[in-house]
Amino acid sequence: MTRAIPLDGREQFSALVPGEPVIIFKDVRIGFDDREVLQGISFETVYGETKVLLGEGGSGKTLIMKMAAGLLRPDSGTVTVMGHNIGEMGEKELLQFRRYIGFVFQEGALFDSMTVAENVAFRLGEEGVDETEAEKRVREALRFVEMESALERYPGELSGGMRRRVSIARALVDRPPILFYDSPTAGLDPVTCQTIMSLILRGRDLQGVTSLLATQRVQDAFGLANFHFDKNTGQILRDKPENNHAVQTPERANRALPERKTAPLKKPTGSTMESKGTSDATGFPSSDGGTSATNVLVLRDGKIYFEGAADALLNTSDEYLNEFLASAK
Amino acid sequence: MAEEKEVIEPLPSLLADGIKREVLAVQDYARLSFEALSDAFTPPFYWNDTLEQMDIIGVGSLPIIVLTGFFIGGVLVLQTAAQFERFGETALTGDAVALALVRELGPAITALLVAGRNASGIASEIGSMVVTEQVDAMRALGTDPVRKLMTPRVLAMILMLPLLTVVSDFVGLVGGFLVAYFTLRLGAVQFWTRAVHALDFGDLVQGLAKPFVFAFIISTVACFMGLRVKGGTQGVGRATTSAVVVSSVILLVTDTFITRLLLWAFHK
Numbered sequence: 001m002t003r004a005i006p007l008d009g010r011e012q013f014s015a016l017v018p019g020e021p022v023i024i025f026k027d028v029r030i031g032f033d034d035r036e037v038l039q040g041i042s043f044e045t046v047y048g049e050t051k052v053l054l055g056e057g058g059s060g061k062t063l064i065m066k067m068a069a070g071l072l073r074p075d076s077g078t079v080t081v082m083g084h085n086i087g088e089m090g091e092k093e094l095l096q097f098r099r100y101i102g103f104v105f106q107e108g109a110l111f112d113s114m115t116v117a118e119n120v121a122f123r124l125g126e127e128g129v130d131e132t133e134a135e136k137r138v139r140e141a142l143r144f145v146e147m148e149s150a151l152e153r154y155p156g157e158l159s160g161g162m163r164r165r166v167s168i169a170r171a172l173v174d175r176p177p178i179l180f181y182d183s184p185t186a187g188l189d190p191v192t193c194q195t196i197m198s199l200i201l202r203g204r205d206l207q208g209v210t211s212l213l214a215t216q217r218v219q220d221a222f223g224l225a226n227f228h229f230d231k232n233t234g235q236i237l238r239d240k241p242e243n244n245h246a247v248q249t250p251e252r253a254n255r256a257l258p259e260r261k262t263a264p265l266k267k268p269t270g271s272t273m274e275s276k277g278t279s280d281a282t283g284f285p286s287s288d289g290g291t292s293a294t295n296v297l298v299l300r301d302g303k304i305y306f307e308g309a310a311d312a313l314l315n316t317s318d319e320y321l322n323e324f325l326a327s328a329k
Numbered sequence: 330m331a332e333e334k335e336v337i338e339p340l341p342s343l344l345a346d347g348i349k350r351e352v353l354a355v356q357d358y359a360r361l362s363f364e365a366l367s368d369a370f371t372p373p374f375y376w377n378d379t380l381e382q383m384d385i386i387g388v389g390s391l392p393i394i395v396l397t398g399f400f401i402g403g404v405l406v407l408q409t410a411a412q413f414e415r416f417g418e419t420a421l422t423g424d425a426v427a428l429a430l431v432r433e434l435g436p437a438i439t440a441l442l443v444a445g446r447n448a449s450g451i452a453s454e455i456g457s458m459v460v461t462e463q464v465d466a467m468r469a470l471g472t473d474p475v476r477k478l479m480t481p482r483v484l485a486m487i488l489m490l491p492l493l494t495v496v497s498d499f500v501g502l503v504g505g506f507l508v509a510y511f512t513l514r515l516g517a518v519q520f521w522t523r524a525v526h527a528l529d530f531g532d533l534v535q536g537l538a539k540p541f542v543f544a545f546i547i548s549t550v551a552c553f554m555g556l557r558v559k560g561g562t563q564g565v566g567r568a569t570t571s572a573v574v575v576s577s578v579i580l581l582v583t584d585t586f587i588t589r590l591l592l593w594a595f596h597k
Contacts, residue, residue: 071465095471103469109462123470126373170470 102171455555531595
């Protein structure tokens with residue numbers, strides 16, 4: 001992407017077209033205390049795409065998202081978001097830029113001295129949105145994550161899953177065009193994980209955002225790749241294989257592991273998205289719809305080990321990836 | 330299996346690294362303090378946060394300031410009375426208490442108490458926000474944490490500490506008078522007349538200028554320590570201790586220089 005989207009109004013984002021790169025990492029390196037955590041990461045995320053960053057703990061998933069949000073600066077390489085080189089922006093410009101992104105932190109990172117309603121309304125208050133309008137939008141966002149009844153409660157009174165849901169509401173309240181989810185299901189029980197992933201699916205398919213999602217759970221990647229939220233029925237439905245529009249450029253296909261040394265794996269049976277056991281054991285009725293554009297990026301030893309569609313990951317015979325997939329069983 | 334040799338860095342290089350770290354910390358502190366002050370003059374302003382901090386720092390510290398101020402005034406009379414009695418000059422007690430409290434003890438002890446109570450509170454609150462990613466969340470929501478967290482605390486401290494010092498001075502004089510009345514049988518008119526006449530304009534300037542400087546030191550050091558927390562809850566504990574120790578030491582050192590400067594300025 002060469003053109004920079006001006007950061008002076010949301011209407012500018014309507015100019016973005018599907019397939020246009022929104023987030024570009026070019027040979028990005030970052031390290032701490034003499035240890036280089038990311039060693040030359042390059043990838044692109046196009047408009048409307050959800051990129052799932054998979055990797056073990058400490059592989060640098062969160063660092064990638066924090067750099068994309070301008071919360072960290074790379075040691076070398078360039079990070080371009082909506083045409084803006086994040087590394088060259090000053091903190092004031094970055095603050096303006098961040099008003100167009102949403103960030104869901106691993107533990108929610110809710111302001112513990114504020115109520116749920118105040119947390120969700122925080123950005124609206126900063127932008128000077130009228131109080132009545134702000135209240136309406138806060139209720140709407142909390143209704144979306146099914147937390148409207150917790151308006152006046154404090155984060156300390158909520159469970160881990162509830163805090164994540166409020167955090168998602170806070171990120172979505174201003175309908176940002178880009179969303180970053182940092183391990184949104186980490187440390188949660190399977191049922192709550194399913195609830196969180198359903199919310200992310202709904203957010204993606206109702207608001208059409210471009211997003212990065214860091215996770216250690218393969219199930220999250222397959223959930224996003226194989227399911228969609230149907231606006232007509234209001235249900236989460238399984239995509240038909242031919243309807244999965246995962247963005248697969250020739251360049252990415254080449255980077256996906258070329259050799260398959262072992263037989264293709266079965267789908268992870270422990271997937272929370274597949275745990276309800278109705279038609280084809282998905283828990284969700286199938287539909288003809290499905291517009292997901294989800295790609296997976298696996299990080300290992302500071303480098304991109306795999307990049308491609310979830311199906312390609314599922315059918316790989318690579319030993320390391322197999323181990324990763326097996327962990328979801 | 331070959332044993333991995335532990336590499337020990339030479340002493341000069343360790344020293345150089347340590348000095349470099351400290352110089353960088355001072356540079357960061359100066360930059361942050363300047364930013365917090367300059368943010369006070371440009372929008373957006375966080376008046377509600379400033380008022381809330383004024384309440385926490387000002388009203389919250391009032392009970393300990395009143396209590397300690399009263400007893401410091403009292404103990405000052407007890408300590409000086411014995412000396413004055415030797416020369417039959419107990420009437421000078423009012424002068425001594427007023428000068429000592431207004432010029433030095435009022436500002437210094439109030440600042441030390443406020444540092445103990447509020448620097449620790451500020452550092453631990455901001456530090457906890459850092460380790461739970463609340464500060465990052467604030468940045469991710471497009472809000473400047475220095476403007477939102479630091480500037481209101483610095484402003485509130487600068488506005489409240491001088492007022493607390495005035496209260497402390499007054500209560501100290503009351504405490505001194507009561508002790509003088511009951512131990513030395515000194516009359517109210519005699520004590521208060523001498524106490525008021527002992528003070529001139531230079532003394533008042535000295536007593537009121539110091540709290541402004543001390544307030545700036547306490548609040549900026551506490552916010553700085555909180556914002557640079559690393560290492561989870563243990564780091565928060567370390568930052569809290571450092572905030573109190575460093576701000577107390579800096580304010581006492583600064584006190585010496587301000588006193589010298591003001592004494593010179595008022596030809597004393």
